[in-house]
Amino acid sequence: MTETPDLGAPRIWVLIEQDAGQVHPVSWELLGAARRLASELDGEATCVEAVLPGYGVRHLAAEAFRYGASRVYLLEDPVLALYRNLPYALGVSRLAQTYRPEILLIGATTLGRDLASTIATQLETGLTADCTELTIDPKLRILAATRPTFGGNLMATILCRKHRPQMATVRPRVLPLPEALPRGATGEILAVELDLREADLPVRRLRLIPGAERLNLEHAQVIVAGGRGLGGPDGLTLLRQLADLLGGIVAVTRPLVDAGWISADHQVGQTGKTVRPKLYIAAGISGAVQHRVGMGDANLILAINRDPEAPIFQIAHLGIVGDLHEVIPELIRQLQTLRAGDSP
Amino acid sequence: MTPNHRCDAIVVGAGPAGVAAAITMAKGGLKVCLIERGRLPGAKNLFGGVLYPHALAEVIPDYAERHPPFERPVTEQGYWLLSPDSVVRIMHKSVHYKTAPTGAYTALRARFDAWFAEQAVQAGVLLITKTTVTEVVRDARGRALGVATDRPEGLVQAPILVIAEGVNNLLTQSLGLAKGDLPPRYVALSVKEVLALPAAEIEARFGLAGADEGVAIDIFGDATLGLPGTAFIYTDAKAISIGVGLLLEELIVHNLKPYEILARFKAHPVVRPYLAGATVLEYGAHLIPEQGYDRMPDLVGDGVLIAGDAAAMVDAVHREGSNLAMTAGRMAGETALEAHRRGDFSAAFLRAYRTKLEESFVLKDLKQYRRMTDFLDSTPHVIGTYVDFMNEAALRYFTAQGMPKREMEGEILGLLRGRRSFFGIAHDMMKLLRGLRG
Amino acid sequence: MHTIVAIKQVPDTTHVRIDPETGTLIREGVPAVINPYDRHALEMAIRLKERFGGTVTVLTMGPPKAAEALVECVEQGADRAILLSDRKFGGADTLATAYVIAHAIAAIQVEDPADLLLFGKQAIDGDTAQVGPGVATRLAVPLITYAMRIESLDPATRTAIIHRRIEQGIEVLETTLPALLTVEKEIATIARAPLPNLVRAAHYRPETWDATTPVPFDPARIGIKGSATIVSKAFTPPRKEPGERMSVAESGLTRVVGQALQRLVTAGVLSSAPATAPRDESNA
């Protein structure tokens, strides 16, 4: 890092997360948010820039430009070929110490959560994890990061007044995927040397045991979700029947995962997945804020709950007050009749 | 037995009986190990809610300075005779309740038991929670040596054991001191809810002047569908305790679900207004041993003393149990202390415990009401019949304007005879008297 | 082998209830428990002690009540427990929390260097998952998050092989020791503690450290002062205009379900659109 940087314009940085040359879409979602924040700040004066660590990833810079980055800091080094906490964190932190971005956004993925906190500590700055909304505080002109707070049905807006950069992580699918600019959009690539040797690094990857086919809840079009109201694992069978009929995927609230009825990758919400399906059926789900932040952006929410006061009805487009053990079988029955009448 | 822990005395169960025994022995200088299966003492316990501090005072004389978590002092108590549509109330309220040295307080077990056990810990008792005693370990001659628990390396040794395991007295049975499970005709099942309500609201509804007044009501008649059993309503500081209890046998014979009976009771036109707007804080069910004096387990074995519900020390007529349990626990503790002094833990020596109990109210009261359960069991209709009669009679009596009073009185008597023959009534009265006199 | 485990006392979220009127959390009567992941971290430490000998130290930063949680750790098998408790520590964000814990661990290590530091993958009250990485970074020890298995560990060569869960599968890493792991529940299954542990815990009083003794903490880096973030406002999420609602009790099951299906069809969210709407058979 020999170059003397021009610190003139304030910068918003987004970390581009990639694995074997595949960019995680959350990075583009964040670039979209960064552009919106920049214009909220002061229109054209703020730069939206991307930090791209890895090895053999230069070609990805073009994509970053299409999603609105004006400059890409390219951190390429063999020690960055696979993600590891220390070299990635050192690389980004040193860069940030040189170029002093105002804001640094990172996806709240496994990698991002591992990395963000380390960078924040190295830079002695504040980090707000798992935000559901990012805006600019109109008075203070700084980042206002909103996330659900512990337990209560409360959202908290968190500020980082004195320390820089202001850091936040956001889960995949919480923010909309922006439109990409047409091919050919360009910007500046700034390649930065990383002064690290493999021998100095304490952790080495020996191998990867590939996981089973991942459940793609995040991109499902139809989700049939159930909560504690299912009453027991049997309720899940009912849910699956309906999901099969609708060509959808089963999702659940956290207590069901905690109870061990189903694996964690089916969980929707603050600590689970964020989804944006066309149809979200919420059966026996009360609608706690931690669940709502994961599914509130579904196009059509149908809630089934026997308690007319359940908070889920506040966000449902369509609500059925009734016992799910009656309503779902009836739904299945009528759907089957419908389908039977459908195919001659 | 190669024990993993040794002490002078083991107490099984941190209810009122067990804690009283543990404190008594610890104050007498013994190393006491008190074992409780719940996460915290009281976590699994439930009772209606009236505590009588006379028994507590004898275990902890300065209990008042230690701020026991009582809910409200009882300044008014009595009975409601409930028919399906009305009630006759027999309530007693007196200024003397406030000055009487030993009164009664409403309490919630989860809080009271935790406090009581904390007093034991302060007295030096070793309290082990989350641990169930699975077996009493005995030598070839049947003398108790200690206990086994459900923990690895869980053997505890002591020359004397106080078993205060409550109504579900598996250990007492395993020692042959109790004869198997209680038959359903001698055990009542109680269900209870604690309903949260602001203090001011409770005081307004029950006519209380403030936080230093409280009501305890026992209810007969329609609350239990006229079957032998009682319901209760007690005022706590910021909640109402409400419950019903029936003999298990009645529940089985009539195929009744206790929660449905409670729901029905809560919806009764007389009861409902008291509960309006209250939210359920907790609910639970618990058994009450009602086999009475004649069917109590043996209270002592070699190296073993039994106290409290485990030995059926419940006076169902006066809904007393915790005070009998505490008194028995204390006496068991005193006896264990004497046994240590003498170095004699034989059943023969420990029989002194039974003698103490016989001289106290515990066995005197239990003896007096020895026939009560049998009476109710053999005359199941009696409560419903008389409660309904009282209510109808009251209605006639208070609405008889314009009718010659003698005619009205005649009608009332006719009401009674329409329900029960003259001999039937005489028979009931005789049995009731015997039930009460013992 | 010396393992240090950081634990946190959190409200038992399975007991959390929401006040229906105000929509806020009812904290009263909600039992406090040890953060579930931390209990598994502690169990792993105990397993390592069984295997290699040595000691297990637990520490927590929290109010005096958090001493209960430490006593429970001693029941489970910890040898030494330290409570970092001082009003001045209060109001800390993860930056300040990680500073306090890192500083305390450094102080413990002066006398008894650690081979391994174990943290939960996250605390269920806030789910930030930041404190473990923050502490590792401050102490400059290797960090492995989401650890789910210790394949091997050798105190002599000071290396370990750790399995870590990531999106693509399970990553097998070799690290030097001491290292800091934040762990998943699979790291170790919790065994029932033996009775002698409970006896020991009954008499055990955790050591309490405040902001100045036995080690001084930098006053500018603890509590609210040392926090980079502040909560500027807390609010209930804005209510949307509630949608259409139907009741089975009022309109009958068949009709309500029929109408709902009709809506889904109109909205075009059903994969195959039917030619005819379902017949309304309800007579309610």
Ligand SMILES: Cc1cc2nc3c(=O)[nH]c(=O)nc-3n(C[C@H](O)[C@H](O)[C@H](O)COP(=O)(O)OP(=O)(O)OC[C@H]3O[C@@H](n4cnc5c(N)ncnc54)[C@H](O)[C@@H]3O)c2cc1C
């Ligand atoms: C830090 C933190 C993170 C969290 N993260 C998440 C998360 O990611 N995802 C998540 O889901 N939760 C999360 N939670 C938990 C969340 O706060 C709620 O506890 C949870 O979402 C409630 O699940 P539920 O709706 O299934 O259960 P409940 O709140 O118990 O609701 C059950 C509902 O079912 C209804 N019902 C019951 N029986 C029937 C029937 N027969 N027919 C119809 N309806 C019926 C009831 O009326 C009730 O409304 C988190 C909590 C915390 C503190």
Ligand SMILES: Cc1cc2nc3c(=O)[nH]c(=O)nc-3n(C[C@H](O)[C@H](O)[C@H](O)COP(=O)(O)OP(=O)(O)OC[C@H]3O[C@@H](n4cnc5c(N)ncnc54)[C@H](O)[C@@H]3O)c2cc1C
């Ligand atoms: C609904 C209801 C209302 C009542 N109302 C009143 C009232 O108003 N006033 C009154 O004075 N009395 C009342 N009682 C009776 C009173 O609650 C009991 O008589 C009293 O609690 C008996 O005390 P105990 O110590 O013998 O037993 P418990 O209080 O039952 O205590 C036994 C303890 O032993 C533990 N335990 C059992 N087995 C084991 C084991 N193997 N290992 C370790 N621990 C074990 C249990 O967890 C429990 O904590 C009521 C009872 C009920 C059910």
Ligand SMILES: Nc1ncnc2c1ncn2[C@@H]1O[C@H](COP(=O)(O)O)[C@@H](O)[C@H]1O
């Ligand atoms: N106050 C604390 N005291 C000790 N350890 C903590 C504290 N807060 C968090 N931790 C540890 O850090 C982990 C992650 O917590 P968090 O970053 O709050 O999600 C927990 O599982 C604990 O191991």
